[in-house]
Amino acid sequence: MVTICELFHNLGNKHNIVTVGCGATKEMVEECLETEGLPEALKEKLNEIQKNLGEIIKSTKEADKIATEIHDRVYEVIDPDKGKPK
Amino acid sequence: MPNNILIIDDEVELTQILGEYFRTKKRYNVFTASDGKVALNLIREQTLELVLLDMKLPSVNGLEILKILRKDYPNCRVIVMTAYDIDYKKEIDLVGYDALFIKPILFEELKDKVDALLTGRIPKQSEAKTSSQSISKETIALLKDRENFLPKARIVIIEIRGNIAMLLKECFERAVSDGYYNVAYFKSGSLFLSEITKFNPDIILYDIVEIGNFSDFAQRLMNLSNPPKEIILFGDPKFKWEEVDLLVRKGMSYIPTPLSSPDMQLSKYPEFELPAKETIERLSAVIKDVCFKHGLVTKKGEKGP
Numbered sequence: 001m002v003t004i005c006e007l008f009h010n011l012g013n014k015h016n017i018v019t020v021g022c023g024a025t026k027e028m029v030e031e032c033l034e035t036e037g038l039p040e041a042l043k044e045k046l047n048e049i050q051k052n053l054g055e056i057i058k059s060t061k062e063a064d065k066i067a068t069e070i071h072d073r074v075y076e077v078i079d080p081d082k083g084k085p086k
Numbered sequence: 087m088p089n090n091i092l093i094i095d096d097e098v099e100l101t102q103i104l105g106e107y108f109r110t111k112k113r114y115n116v117f118t119a120s121d122g123k124v125a126l127n128l129i130r131e132q133t134l135e136l137v138l139l140d141m142k143l144p145s146v147n148g149l150e151i152l153k154i155l156r157k158d159y160p161n162c163r164v165i166v167m168t169a170y171d172i173d174y175k176k177e178i179d180l181v182g183y184d185a186l187f188i189k190p191i192l193f194e195e196l197k198d199k200v201d202a203l204l205t206g207r208i209p210k211q212s213e214a215k216t217s218s219q220s221i222s223k224e225t226i227a228l229l230k231d232r233e234n235f236l237p238k239a240r241i242v243i244i245e246i247r248g249n250i251a252m253l254l255k256e257c258f259e260r261a262v263s264d265g266y267y268n269v270a271y272f273k274s275g276s277l278f279l280s281e282i283t284k285f286n287p288d289i290i291l292y293d294i295v296e297i298g299n300f301s302d303f304a305q306r307l308m309n310l311s312n313p314p315k316e317i318i319l320f321g322d323p324k325f326k327w328e329e330v331d332l333l334v335r336k337g338m339s340y341i342p343t344p345l346s347s348p349d350m351q352l353s354k355y356p357e358f359e360l361p362a363k364e365t366i367e368r369l370s371a372v373i374k375d376v377c378f379k380h381g382l383v384t385k386k387g388e389k390g391p
Contacts, residue, residue: 016190019192
């Protein structure tokens with residue numbers, strides 16, 4: 001069974017994959033938008049994708065902040081390696 | 087010629103995402119590793135310009151790899167990517183790195199840092215170390231004999247309301263026995279960049295109320311041929327803490343100055359009552375230390391700037 005320490009670490013890594021993945025995709029969409037002669041309808045969709053990716057990044061950051069708070073509170077009372085109260 | 091980058095992280099998805107993105111840029115040759123041993127082999131086989139390094143890795147941990155990179159490959163830039171609950175931050179600081187990102191990482195910031203490091207817009211940490219070491223050599227004697235020297239620096243304070251700036255300016259210019267300071271104050275960094283550049287500051291104190299414009303301002307400062315030696319954030323921690331915290335986690339200096347009443351003036355605090363006194367003392371102490379650290383000192387009795 002994974003330790004609490006590893007659980008938080010894995011959760012942090014997952015948040016990181018989301019922010020980095022969405023950020024890289026957003027960047028690529030930005031590059032697509034710079035292509036000349038794109039149809040307006042496509043531009044609109046790409047802009048919408050960008051906006052939604054931004055929202056996912058923002059929410060993930062918020063989720064990570066909450067996870068950090070939970071982490072700090074748990075570590076106050078639980079030994080993270082043993083998984084038992086201090 | 088493309089730059090060789092190595093991305094090391096135990097999360098394969100992450101190395102894939104970053105690898106695929108940077109591979110689309112023709113200026114990069116990208117290698118990836120999700121294991122410490124594989125990473126070390128690549129470090130030995132390839133001539134790398136930049137390594138993105140996670141700290142928690144199987145077989146050989148990130149700290150060991152960082153030590154090897156710093157010792158045997160001083161020309162290779164290193165960006166450390168690490169978790170919030172890192173328990174060996176001090177060791178990493180001691181070994182040294184070019185940039186540090188706390189997860190979750192904002193891709194845009196990471197990409198900008200990679201570009202800046204590889205285009206030479208940010209001096210190599212190893213070069214910066216050498217330069218500060220040579221200053222240190224010159225100032226070792228001064229530091230040993232600190233009471234015979236005074237800080238001497240050009241300081242720019244960026245504060246929208248100007249209350250602490252005016253107080254500090256008045257204090258510094260009056261209390262010359264504590265140092266020779268030439269102080270300029272601006273309400274905005276970005277808006278007055280050319281004036282700030284002309285003033286050629288050694289130290290910049292930046293009010294966190296203006297934190298929204300900080301990244302752009304700092305980036306433009308770093309592009310100057312003679313950037314300031316140190317930028318220090320200050321202000322009430324109640325304001326904009328999230329953004330400040332993000333910068334502090336990346337190693338920015340920050341001085342909390344809890345009270346900044348809009349009508350704070352030196353004349354209203356003739357005895358330097360708290361918290362005005364505390365605020366000034368905190369800022370003065372940090373500025374003094376920064377001056378000695380960078381060799382911005384003059385012998386007592388000699389003329390200031």
